[in-house]
Amino acid sequence: MSVLTNNLDLFLRAFAQTLQLFAISAVLSLVLGTFLAALRVSPVPVFRGIGTLYVTVLRNTPLTLVFVFFLFAYPLLEIVKIEPYTAAVVSLSLYTAAFVCEVVRSGINTVPVGQAEASRALGLTFVQMLGNVVLPQALRSVVPPMTSTMIALLKNTTVASGFAVFQAGTIRDSLSEQGENVLLGLLWVAIGFVVLVMPLTYVQQVFEKRWSVAR
Amino acid sequence: MTAASAPPMIRVAGVDKFFGPLHVLKNVQLEVPKGQVVVVLGPSGSGKSTLCRTINRLEPIDSGVIEVDGQPLPAEGKELARLRADVGMVFQSFNLFAHKTIVENVMLAPTKVRKTPAAEARKTAMELLERVGIANQADKFPAQLSGGQQQRAAIARALAMKPKVMLFDEPTSALDPEMVQEVLDVMTGLAKDGMTMLVVTHEMGFARKAADRVIFMSDGEVVEDSTPEEFFSAPKSNRAKDFLGKILTH
Numbered sequence: 073m074s075v076l077t078n079n080l081d082l083f084l085r086a087f088a089q090t091l092q093l094f095a096i097s098a099v100l101s102l103v104l105g106t107f108l109a110a111l112r113v114s115p116v117p118v119f120r121g122i123g124t125l126y127v128t129v130l131r132n133t134p135l136t137l138v139f140v141f142f143l144f145a146y147p148l149l150e151i152v153k154i155e156p157y158t159a160a161v162v163s164l165s166l167y168t169a170a171f172v173c174e175v176v177r178s179g180i181n182t183v184p185v186g187q188a189e190a191s192r193a194l195g196l197t198f199v200q201m202l203g204n205v206v207l208p209q210a211l212r213s214v215v216p217p218m219t220s221t222m223i224a225l226l227k228n229t230t231v232a233s234g235f236a237v238f239q240a241g242t243i244r245d246s247l248s249e250q251g252e253n254v255l256l257g258l259l260w261v262a263i264g265f266v267v268l269v270m271p272l273t274y275v276q277q278v279f280e281k282r283w284s285v286a287r
Numbered sequence: 288m289t290a291a292s293a294p295p296m297i298r299v300a301g302v303d304k305f306f307g308p309l310h311v312l313k314n315v316q317l318e319v320p321k322g323q324v325v326v327v328l329g330p331s332g333s334g335k336s337t338l339c340r341t342i343n344r345l346e347p348i349d350s351g352v353i354e355v356d357g358q359p360l361p362a363e364g365k366e367l368a369r370l371r372a373d374v375g376m377v378f379q380s381f382n383l384f385a386h387k388t389i390v391e392n393v394m395l396a397p398t399k400v401r402k403t404p405a406a407e408a409r410k411t412a413m414e415l416l417e418r419v420g421i422a423n424q425a426d427k428f429p430a431q432l433s434g435g436q437q438q439r440a441a442i443a444r445a446l447a448m449k450p451k452v453m454l455f456d457e458p459t460s461a462l463d464p465e466m467v468q469e470v471l472d473v474m475t476g477l478a479k480d481g482m483t484m485l486v487v488t489h490e491m492g493f494a495r496k497a498a499d500r501v502i503f504m505s506d507g508e509v510v511e512d513s514t515p516e517e518f519f520s521a522p523k524s525n526r527a528k529d530f531l532g533k534i535l536t537h
Contacts, residue, residue: 115363189345190382190441194396194448195372197365204399209386 075247075256082246087264090240093160093229094268098222100165105172110202112177123173130170135231138163143235160232168225175217179210212283219276223269240264294357296321296452296483297342302351304337304507311337312348313507319452319485324478326494326515327487329504330530335487336379338504339456342485343374356451372400375445375453379460381437383429383444390416390425393444401448408447415443419473435466439473452483459490471497491534495519503527 076083111123130138142159154162183206191201211218230241240261247257297319304312311334319325327335340346342353344360344367353360355374361367383392393412397403403411416422419439421432429437438458445453455474459467471493478484478497488494494501494515501518503511505526511518522528 184382186378186380186382187384190376190378190384190444192368193343193345193371193374193376193378194444195368195370195400196396197368200399204395205384209384212386 075252076260079243079247079250079252079257082243083240083260083264086238086240086243086246087268089238090226090229091268093157093164093232093237093239094226096161097164097168097225097229100161101168101172101225104165104169106176106207108169108173109176109180110199112173113180113202115198127170127173130167131174133167135163135167135228136234138167139231139235156235156237160229160235160237164225164228164232168221168228171221171224172218175214175221176207176210178217179212179214180206182213183209215276215279215283219272223272226268226272227265293321294354295319296323296356297485298352298354298357299338299342300352300354302338302341302348302353304334304341304346304348311507312341315351315507315509317502317509317512319483321483322481323499324482324484324486324497325500325502326498327485327502327504328489328491328494328518328530329510333504334507335502335504336456339454339485339487342454343371343376345376368400372396372448373451375448375450377438377441377445377453377455377458379457381429381434381441381461383437383441385429388426388428389421389432389440392429392440393447396444397447412443412447415446416440418446418476419443420469433466434462435469438462438466438470442470442473442477446477452485453477455484455486455488457487457489459488489534491519503530505530 108123108126111119112127114120114123139160142154142163143156146159147153187205187209188201191205196204229239232239233241233245243261244254244258248254295318297317299315299317302312302315303310315334315338317338327338329335337346341348342355344353344363355370358370361370383389384395387395390409390412393415394405394408397408397411398405413422413425416425419442421436421439421443424432424436424440429440432440442458458474459470462470467490471490474484474486474493475497486493486498498515501511501513501515502509503518503522503524503526510524511522511527513523518527519531522531
Protein backbone atom coordinates (compact mmCIF):
# COMPACT_ATOMS: atom_id res chain seq x y z
CA MET A 73 0.00 0.00 0.00
CA SER A 74 2.86 2.36 0.82
CA VAL A 75 4.01 2.20 -2.80
CA LEU A 76 0.70 3.73 -3.77
CA THR A 77 0.33 6.22 -0.93
CA ASN A 78 3.93 7.46 -1.15
CA ASN A 79 3.56 8.07 -4.88
CA LEU A 80 -0.11 8.95 -5.07
CA ASP A 81 0.66 12.10 -7.02
CA LEU A 82 2.65 10.13 -9.60
CA PHE A 83 -0.15 7.56 -9.98
CA LEU A 84 -2.84 10.21 -10.34
CA ARG A 85 -0.93 12.27 -12.90
CA ALA A 86 0.00 9.17 -14.88
CA PHE A 87 -3.53 7.77 -14.98
CA ALA A 88 -4.95 11.18 -15.84
CA GLN A 89 -2.58 11.19 -18.80
CA THR A 90 -3.69 7.69 -19.76
CA LEU A 91 -7.32 8.72 -19.59
CA GLN A 92 -6.65 11.76 -21.75
CA LEU A 93 -4.78 9.70 -24.36
CA PHE A 94 -7.66 7.21 -24.32
CA ALA A 95 -10.46 9.77 -24.52
CA ILE A 96 -8.99 11.71 -27.44
CA SER A 97 -8.02 8.56 -29.36
CA ALA A 98 -11.41 6.98 -28.67
CA VAL A 99 -13.33 9.92 -30.15
CA LEU A 100 -11.00 10.20 -33.15
CA SER A 101 -11.01 6.46 -33.87
CA LEU A 102 -14.80 6.20 -33.54
CA VAL A 103 -15.31 9.04 -36.02
CA LEU A 104 -12.67 7.84 -38.46
CA GLY A 105 -13.67 4.17 -38.09
CA THR A 106 -17.34 4.91 -38.80
CA PHE A 107 -16.33 6.97 -41.84
CA LEU A 108 -14.16 4.09 -43.06
CA ALA A 109 -17.03 1.65 -42.59
CA ALA A 110 -19.21 3.97 -44.71
CA LEU A 111 -16.50 3.86 -47.40
CA ARG A 112 -16.41 0.07 -47.25
CA VAL A 113 -20.16 -0.29 -47.90
CA SER A 114 -20.40 2.58 -50.40
CA PRO A 115 -21.67 1.90 -53.93
CA VAL A 116 -18.50 3.51 -55.36
CA PRO A 117 -15.82 0.84 -55.98
CA VAL A 118 -12.92 3.30 -55.47
CA PHE A 119 -14.20 4.24 -52.00
CA ARG A 120 -14.61 0.59 -51.09
CA GLY A 121 -11.03 -0.02 -52.25
CA ILE A 122 -9.67 2.81 -50.12
CA GLY A 123 -11.51 1.50 -47.05
CA THR A 124 -10.32 -2.04 -47.59
CA LEU A 125 -6.73 -0.92 -48.17
CA TYR A 126 -6.74 1.14 -44.98
CA VAL A 127 -8.06 -1.71 -42.86
CA THR A 128 -5.67 -4.21 -44.41
CA VAL A 129 -2.63 -2.04 -43.74
CA LEU A 130 -3.45 -0.68 -40.29
CA ARG A 131 -5.02 -3.81 -38.84
CA ASN A 132 -2.14 -6.00 -39.94
CA THR A 133 0.59 -3.72 -38.62
CA PRO A 134 1.72 -4.15 -34.99
CA LEU A 135 0.81 -1.07 -32.96
CA THR A 136 4.43 -0.63 -31.93
CA LEU A 137 5.39 -0.26 -35.58
CA VAL A 138 2.71 2.40 -36.07
CA PHE A 139 4.24 4.27 -33.14
CA VAL A 140 7.75 3.84 -34.56
CA PHE A 141 6.53 5.25 -37.85
CA PHE A 142 5.00 8.39 -36.37
CA LEU A 143 7.78 9.02 -33.83
CA PHE A 144 10.83 8.27 -35.96
CA ALA A 145 10.00 7.87 -39.66
CA TYR A 146 7.33 10.52 -40.04
CA PRO A 147 9.54 13.40 -38.74
CA LEU A 148 12.05 12.60 -41.50
CA LEU A 149 9.38 13.42 -44.06
CA GLU A 150 9.42 16.98 -42.66
CA ILE A 151 5.74 17.71 -43.28
CA VAL A 152 4.29 19.02 -40.03
CA LYS A 153 6.33 18.64 -36.86
CA ILE A 154 4.39 16.80 -34.16
CA GLU A 155 5.12 16.26 -30.45
CA PRO A 156 5.57 12.68 -29.17
CA TYR A 157 2.25 13.01 -27.33
CA THR A 158 0.44 13.98 -30.55
CA ALA A 159 2.22 11.17 -32.37
CA ALA A 160 0.92 8.76 -29.74
CA VAL A 161 -2.66 10.05 -30.21
CA VAL A 162 -2.36 9.80 -33.99
CA SER A 163 -0.92 6.27 -33.84
CA LEU A 164 -3.55 5.01 -31.42
CA SER A 165 -6.40 6.65 -33.36
CA LEU A 166 -5.35 5.45 -36.81
CA TYR A 167 -4.67 1.93 -35.53
CA THR A 168 -7.91 1.61 -33.55
CA ALA A 169 -9.96 3.12 -36.40
CA ALA A 170 -9.26 0.00 -38.48
CA PHE A 171 -10.82 -2.16 -35.76
CA VAL A 172 -13.73 0.25 -35.21
CA CYS A 173 -14.36 0.15 -38.96
CA GLU A 174 -14.71 -3.61 -38.97
CA VAL A 175 -16.94 -3.59 -35.90
CA VAL A 176 -19.24 -0.99 -37.46
CA ARG A 177 -19.24 -2.83 -40.78
CA SER A 178 -20.26 -6.08 -39.09
CA GLY A 179 -23.07 -4.08 -37.45
CA ILE A 180 -24.16 -2.71 -40.82
CA ASN A 181 -24.30 -6.27 -42.13
CA THR A 182 -26.77 -7.23 -39.40
CA VAL A 183 -29.30 -4.65 -40.65
CA PRO A 184 -31.74 -6.39 -43.02
CA VAL A 185 -31.21 -5.37 -46.64
CA GLY A 186 -34.89 -4.35 -46.86
CA GLN A 187 -34.16 -1.36 -44.62
CA ALA A 188 -31.73 0.01 -47.18
CA GLU A 189 -34.09 -0.84 -50.06
CA ALA A 190 -36.98 0.96 -48.41
CA SER A 191 -34.75 4.01 -47.86
CA ARG A 192 -33.63 4.03 -51.47
CA ALA A 193 -37.18 3.54 -52.72
CA LEU A 194 -38.20 6.65 -50.77
CA GLY A 195 -35.53 8.74 -52.47
CA LEU A 196 -32.99 8.95 -49.67
CA THR A 197 -29.40 9.38 -50.83
CA PHE A 198 -26.71 6.92 -49.72
CA VAL A 199 -25.50 9.25 -46.97
CA GLN A 200 -29.06 9.92 -45.75
CA MET A 201 -29.81 6.20 -45.74
CA LEU A 202 -26.67 5.42 -43.76
CA GLY A 203 -27.12 8.25 -41.28
CA ASN A 204 -30.86 7.94 -40.65
CA VAL A 205 -31.67 4.29 -41.14
CA VAL A 206 -28.73 1.89 -41.31
CA LEU A 207 -26.15 3.22 -38.83
CA PRO A 208 -28.60 3.89 -35.98
CA GLN A 209 -29.68 0.26 -36.21
CA ALA A 210 -26.17 -1.06 -36.83
CA LEU A 211 -24.72 0.65 -33.76
CA ARG A 212 -27.16 -1.18 -31.49
CA SER A 213 -25.75 -4.56 -32.31
CA VAL A 214 -22.11 -3.49 -32.00
CA VAL A 215 -22.10 -2.31 -28.38
CA PRO A 216 -20.34 -5.42 -26.96
CA PRO A 217 -17.60 -5.72 -29.61
CA MET A 218 -17.15 -1.94 -29.67
CA THR A 219 -16.65 -1.94 -25.91
CA SER A 220 -14.00 -4.62 -26.33
CA THR A 221 -12.27 -2.52 -28.96
CA MET A 222 -12.33 0.49 -26.62
CA ILE A 223 -10.97 -1.55 -23.70
CA ALA A 224 -8.17 -2.72 -25.97
CA LEU A 225 -7.48 0.92 -26.87
CA LEU A 226 -7.35 1.89 -23.21
CA LYS A 227 -4.75 -0.76 -22.53
CA ASN A 228 -2.88 -0.07 -25.77
CA THR A 229 -2.12 3.44 -24.49
CA THR A 230 0.68 1.82 -22.45
CA VAL A 231 2.54 1.08 -25.69
CA ALA A 232 3.43 4.78 -25.57
CA SER A 233 5.77 3.91 -22.67
CA GLY A 234 8.38 2.77 -25.13
CA PHE A 235 8.34 6.20 -26.75
CA ALA A 236 8.85 8.47 -23.75
CA VAL A 237 5.21 9.53 -23.53
CA PHE A 238 4.29 9.84 -19.87
CA GLN A 239 1.22 7.77 -18.81
CA ALA A 240 0.32 4.85 -16.52
CA GLY A 241 2.69 2.53 -18.37
CA THR A 242 5.69 4.65 -17.37
CA ILE A 243 4.91 4.53 -13.64
CA ARG A 244 7.26 1.56 -13.38
CA ASP A 245 10.22 3.60 -14.64
CA SER A 246 9.62 6.38 -12.13
CA LEU A 247 9.22 3.90 -9.29
CA SER A 248 12.38 2.05 -10.15
CA GLU A 249 14.32 5.33 -10.22
CA GLN A 250 13.11 6.01 -6.70
CA GLY A 251 14.04 2.52 -5.53
CA GLU A 252 10.42 1.57 -4.78
CA ASN A 253 9.14 -1.99 -5.02
CA VAL A 254 8.44 -2.15 -8.74
CA LEU A 255 6.41 -5.35 -8.66
CA LEU A 256 4.01 -3.99 -6.10
CA GLY A 257 3.83 -0.77 -8.07
CA LEU A 258 2.85 -2.69 -11.20
CA LEU A 259 0.17 -4.49 -9.24
CA TRP A 260 -1.33 -1.11 -8.41
CA VAL A 261 -1.11 -0.09 -12.08
CA ALA A 262 -3.02 -3.24 -12.99
CA ILE A 263 -5.67 -2.45 -10.38
CA GLY A 264 -5.83 1.08 -11.78
CA PHE A 265 -6.67 -0.30 -15.23
CA VAL A 266 -9.35 -2.56 -13.82
CA VAL A 267 -10.89 0.49 -12.17
CA LEU A 268 -10.77 2.40 -15.47
CA VAL A 269 -12.30 -0.44 -17.46
CA MET A 270 -15.22 -0.93 -15.09
CA PRO A 271 -17.05 2.25 -16.13
CA LEU A 272 -16.69 1.15 -19.78
CA THR A 273 -18.39 -2.13 -18.95
CA TYR A 274 -21.10 -0.17 -17.16
CA VAL A 275 -21.59 2.08 -20.20
CA GLN A 276 -21.89 -1.05 -22.33
CA GLN A 277 -24.69 -2.37 -20.12
CA VAL A 278 -26.54 0.93 -20.20
CA PHE A 279 -26.42 1.17 -23.98
CA GLU A 280 -27.36 -2.46 -24.46
CA LYS A 281 -30.40 -2.00 -22.27
CA ARG A 282 -31.47 1.30 -23.82
CA TRP A 283 -31.06 0.09 -27.38
CA SER A 284 -32.61 -3.33 -27.02
CA VAL A 285 -35.51 -2.78 -29.41
CA ALA A 286 -37.45 -5.71 -30.73
CA ARG A 287 -37.26 -6.21 -34.48
CA MET B 288 -57.35 7.38 -69.05
CA THR B 289 -56.22 10.94 -69.77
CA ALA B 290 -55.18 12.67 -72.97
CA ALA B 291 -53.60 10.34 -75.48
CA SER B 292 -50.69 12.71 -76.08
CA ALA B 293 -49.44 12.52 -72.47
CA PRO B 294 -46.56 10.08 -71.97
CA PRO B 295 -47.49 6.91 -70.08
CA MET B 296 -46.65 6.96 -66.37
CA ILE B 297 -44.56 3.84 -66.80
CA ARG B 298 -43.06 2.67 -70.05
CA VAL B 299 -41.09 -0.54 -70.19
CA ALA B 300 -39.72 -1.39 -73.61
CA GLY B 301 -37.59 -4.33 -74.70
CA VAL B 302 -36.31 -5.00 -71.20
CA ASP B 303 -34.03 -7.94 -70.57
CA LYS B 304 -32.60 -8.96 -67.24
CA PHE B 305 -30.35 -11.81 -66.25
CA PHE B 306 -29.45 -13.26 -62.86
CA GLY B 307 -26.24 -14.98 -63.92
CA PRO B 308 -27.28 -17.48 -66.57
CA LEU B 309 -30.96 -17.14 -65.64
CA HIS B 310 -32.97 -15.02 -68.08
CA VAL B 311 -35.57 -13.52 -65.71
CA LEU B 312 -37.06 -10.83 -67.96
CA LYS B 313 -37.38 -11.52 -71.66
CA ASN B 314 -38.00 -8.56 -73.93
CA VAL B 315 -40.71 -7.19 -71.67
CA GLN B 316 -43.04 -4.49 -73.06
CA LEU B 317 -45.46 -2.68 -70.80
CA GLU B 318 -47.11 0.72 -70.66
CA VAL B 319 -49.11 1.98 -67.73
CA PRO B 320 -51.08 5.16 -68.54
CA LYS B 321 -51.70 7.73 -65.85
CA GLY B 322 -54.45 6.74 -63.42
CA GLN B 323 -54.56 3.09 -64.43
CA VAL B 324 -54.38 0.17 -62.02
CA VAL B 325 -52.43 -2.71 -63.48
CA VAL B 326 -52.23 -6.04 -61.70
CA VAL B 327 -49.39 -8.38 -62.57
CA LEU B 328 -50.18 -12.05 -62.09
CA GLY B 329 -48.15 -15.15 -62.69
CA PRO B 330 -46.63 -18.23 -61.07
CA SER B 331 -43.72 -17.72 -58.70
CA GLY B 332 -40.45 -17.34 -60.52
CA SER B 333 -42.16 -15.75 -63.50
CA GLY B 334 -40.26 -12.47 -63.06
CA LYS B 335 -43.18 -10.31 -61.90
CA SER B 336 -41.48 -9.14 -58.69
CA THR B 337 -38.27 -8.46 -60.59
CA LEU B 338 -40.22 -6.42 -63.13
CA CYS B 339 -41.75 -4.38 -60.32
CA ARG B 340 -38.33 -3.74 -58.77
CA THR B 341 -36.73 -2.68 -62.04
CA ILE B 342 -39.17 0.23 -62.36
CA ASN B 343 -37.43 2.22 -59.61
CA ARG B 344 -34.12 0.56 -60.38
CA LEU B 345 -33.81 -1.49 -57.22
CA GLU B 346 -32.85 -4.07 -59.84
CA PRO B 347 -30.79 -2.69 -62.73
CA ILE B 348 -31.67 -4.03 -66.15
CA ASP B 349 -29.32 -5.46 -68.76
CA SER B 350 -30.96 -3.95 -71.83
CA GLY B 351 -34.04 -2.03 -72.87
CA VAL B 352 -35.66 1.19 -71.74
CA ILE B 353 -37.66 2.08 -68.64
CA GLU B 354 -39.28 5.50 -68.40
CA VAL B 355 -41.26 6.97 -65.55
CA ASP B 356 -43.49 9.89 -66.52
CA GLY B 357 -41.55 10.27 -69.77
CA GLN B 358 -38.18 10.31 -68.04
CA PRO B 359 -35.70 7.49 -68.61
CA LEU B 360 -34.31 6.00 -65.37
CA PRO B 361 -31.00 7.72 -64.56
CA ALA B 362 -27.94 5.86 -63.26
CA GLU B 363 -27.44 5.43 -59.51
CA GLY B 364 -27.01 8.82 -57.83
CA LYS B 365 -28.83 12.04 -56.91
CA GLU B 366 -30.95 12.02 -60.09
CA LEU B 367 -32.19 8.52 -59.40
CA ALA B 368 -32.95 9.41 -55.78
CA ARG B 369 -35.10 12.30 -57.04
CA LEU B 370 -37.01 10.01 -59.35
CA ARG B 371 -37.49 7.38 -56.67
CA ALA B 372 -38.98 10.04 -54.41
CA ASP B 373 -41.85 10.24 -56.91
CA VAL B 374 -42.34 6.48 -57.12
CA GLY B 375 -43.91 4.91 -54.06
CA MET B 376 -43.04 1.34 -53.28
CA VAL B 377 -44.61 -1.18 -50.92
CA PHE B 378 -42.69 -4.35 -50.15
CA GLN B 379 -43.79 -7.86 -49.28
CA SER B 380 -41.86 -7.67 -46.00
CA PHE B 381 -43.04 -4.12 -45.11
CA ASN B 382 -39.48 -2.91 -44.40
CA LEU B 383 -40.58 -0.31 -41.88
CA PHE B 384 -37.63 1.33 -40.15
CA ALA B 385 -37.32 -0.80 -37.00
CA HIS B 386 -35.78 1.90 -34.80
CA LYS B 387 -38.39 4.56 -35.53
CA THR B 388 -41.99 4.89 -34.45
CA ILE B 389 -44.77 4.57 -37.01
CA VAL B 390 -45.24 8.33 -37.35
CA GLU B 391 -41.48 8.85 -37.58
CA ASN B 392 -41.38 6.22 -40.33
CA VAL B 393 -43.91 8.23 -42.31
CA MET B 394 -42.20 11.57 -41.60
CA LEU B 395 -38.61 10.58 -42.38
CA ALA B 396 -38.53 10.87 -46.18
CA PRO B 397 -40.63 14.09 -46.40
CA THR B 398 -38.36 15.84 -43.90
CA LYS B 399 -35.06 14.54 -45.29
CA VAL B 400 -35.79 14.36 -49.02
CA ARG B 401 -38.44 17.06 -49.52
CA LYS B 402 -37.15 19.22 -46.64
CA THR B 403 -40.69 19.60 -45.31
CA PRO B 404 -40.70 21.24 -41.83
CA ALA B 405 -41.18 18.62 -39.08
CA ALA B 406 -44.48 20.04 -37.80
CA GLU B 407 -46.03 20.01 -41.26
CA ALA B 408 -44.65 16.53 -42.00
CA ARG B 409 -46.10 15.24 -38.74
CA LYS B 410 -49.51 16.71 -39.56
CA THR B 411 -49.51 15.10 -43.02
CA ALA B 412 -48.26 11.84 -41.53
CA MET B 413 -51.11 11.76 -39.00
CA GLU B 414 -53.65 12.45 -41.75
CA LEU B 415 -52.25 9.56 -43.79
CA LEU B 416 -52.24 7.24 -40.78
CA GLU B 417 -55.86 8.26 -40.19
CA ARG B 418 -56.61 7.42 -43.82
CA VAL B 419 -55.13 3.91 -43.53
CA GLY B 420 -56.83 3.47 -40.15
CA ILE B 421 -53.89 3.24 -37.75
CA ALA B 422 -53.61 6.77 -36.34
CA ASN B 423 -53.91 5.30 -32.84
CA GLN B 424 -50.69 3.31 -33.41
CA ALA B 425 -48.62 6.35 -34.40
CA ASP B 426 -46.22 6.28 -31.45
CA LYS B 427 -45.60 2.54 -31.41
CA PHE B 428 -42.62 0.79 -32.96
CA PRO B 429 -43.15 -1.41 -36.03
CA ALA B 430 -42.51 -4.65 -34.12
CA GLN B 431 -45.45 -3.84 -31.83
CA LEU B 432 -47.92 -3.84 -34.74
CA SER B 433 -49.62 -6.70 -36.54
CA GLY B 434 -48.53 -7.47 -40.08
CA GLY B 435 -51.60 -5.83 -41.56
CA GLN B 436 -51.06 -2.68 -39.55
CA GLN B 437 -47.39 -2.61 -40.53
CA GLN B 438 -48.24 -2.91 -44.19
CA ARG B 439 -50.78 -0.11 -43.92
CA ALA B 440 -48.12 2.01 -42.22
CA ALA B 441 -45.78 1.20 -45.09
CA ILE B 442 -48.42 2.37 -47.57
CA ALA B 443 -48.82 5.60 -45.59
CA ARG B 444 -45.04 6.05 -45.61
CA ALA B 445 -44.97 5.73 -49.40
CA LEU B 446 -47.94 8.09 -49.83
CA ALA B 447 -46.25 10.74 -47.67
CA MET B 448 -43.97 11.50 -50.60
CA LYS B 449 -47.02 12.27 -52.78
CA PRO B 450 -45.86 9.80 -55.43
CA LYS B 451 -47.02 9.91 -59.04
CA VAL B 452 -47.21 6.15 -59.15
CA MET B 453 -47.26 3.34 -56.59
CA LEU B 454 -45.56 -0.03 -56.98
CA PHE B 455 -46.78 -2.91 -54.84
CA ASP B 456 -44.52 -5.97 -54.67
CA GLU B 457 -46.73 -8.76 -53.29
CA PRO B 458 -48.03 -6.55 -50.49
CA THR B 459 -50.21 -9.22 -48.88
CA SER B 460 -48.08 -12.34 -49.38
CA ALA B 461 -46.46 -12.16 -45.94
CA LEU B 462 -49.73 -11.52 -44.09
CA ASP B 463 -51.92 -13.80 -42.06
CA PRO B 464 -55.14 -14.46 -44.02
CA GLU B 465 -57.34 -12.39 -41.70
CA MET B 466 -55.16 -9.32 -42.31
CA VAL B 467 -55.12 -9.44 -46.09
CA GLN B 468 -58.46 -7.68 -46.49
CA GLU B 469 -57.56 -4.58 -44.45
CA VAL B 470 -54.56 -3.97 -46.70
CA LEU B 471 -56.52 -4.66 -49.88
CA ASP B 472 -59.21 -2.22 -48.72
CA VAL B 473 -56.62 0.54 -48.42
CA MET B 474 -55.30 -0.31 -51.89
CA THR B 475 -58.79 -0.37 -53.38
CA GLY B 476 -59.39 3.06 -51.87
CA LEU B 477 -56.22 4.35 -53.49
CA ALA B 478 -57.25 2.92 -56.83
CA LYS B 479 -60.64 4.65 -56.57
CA ASP B 480 -58.86 7.95 -55.87
CA GLY B 481 -57.15 7.67 -59.23
CA MET B 482 -53.66 6.63 -58.17
CA THR B 483 -51.57 5.01 -60.89
CA MET B 484 -50.68 1.58 -59.54
CA LEU B 485 -48.69 -1.45 -60.57
CA VAL B 486 -49.57 -4.32 -58.28
CA VAL B 487 -47.81 -7.67 -58.19
CA THR B 488 -50.11 -9.96 -56.25
CA HIS B 489 -51.73 -13.33 -55.87
CA GLU B 490 -55.03 -11.79 -54.77
CA MET B 491 -57.41 -12.64 -57.62
CA GLY B 492 -60.25 -10.88 -55.85
CA PHE B 493 -58.34 -7.61 -55.88
CA ALA B 494 -57.43 -8.09 -59.54
CA ARG B 495 -61.10 -8.63 -60.41
CA LYS B 496 -62.40 -5.76 -58.36
CA ALA B 497 -59.83 -2.99 -58.59
CA ALA B 498 -57.72 -3.61 -61.69
CA ASP B 499 -58.20 -1.85 -65.01
CA ARG B 500 -55.84 -4.30 -66.63
CA VAL B 501 -54.29 -7.65 -65.88
CA ILE B 502 -50.82 -8.62 -67.04
CA PHE B 503 -50.01 -12.30 -66.93
CA MET B 504 -46.33 -13.23 -66.79
CA SER B 505 -44.72 -16.60 -67.15
CA ASP B 506 -41.03 -17.51 -67.49
CA GLY B 507 -39.99 -13.87 -67.72
CA GLU B 508 -42.38 -13.00 -70.53
CA VAL B 509 -45.59 -11.00 -70.64
CA VAL B 510 -47.97 -13.65 -71.92
CA GLU B 511 -51.30 -11.84 -71.66
CA ASP B 512 -52.36 -8.23 -71.36
CA SER B 513 -56.10 -7.86 -71.05
CA THR B 514 -58.99 -6.67 -68.90
CA PRO B 515 -59.77 -8.64 -65.72
CA GLU B 516 -63.10 -9.91 -67.13
CA GLU B 517 -61.41 -11.20 -70.26
CA PHE B 518 -58.48 -12.71 -68.40
CA PHE B 519 -60.51 -14.59 -65.81
CA SER B 520 -63.35 -15.72 -68.09
CA ALA B 521 -61.51 -16.36 -71.32
CA PRO B 522 -57.72 -16.57 -71.01
CA LYS B 523 -56.10 -16.87 -74.41
CA SER B 524 -52.91 -18.75 -73.66
CA ASN B 525 -52.49 -22.25 -72.32
CA ARG B 526 -50.08 -21.05 -69.65
CA ALA B 527 -52.72 -18.67 -68.27
CA LYS B 528 -55.39 -21.38 -68.41
CA ASP B 529 -53.06 -23.74 -66.57
CA PHE B 530 -52.28 -21.07 -63.94
CA LEU B 531 -55.92 -20.15 -63.38
CA GLY B 532 -56.86 -23.81 -63.21
CA LYS B 533 -54.41 -24.34 -60.40
CA ILE B 534 -55.48 -21.41 -58.28
CA LEU B 535 -59.21 -21.26 -58.89
CA THR B 536 -60.11 -24.91 -58.37
CA HIS B 537 -59.40 -25.14 -54.64
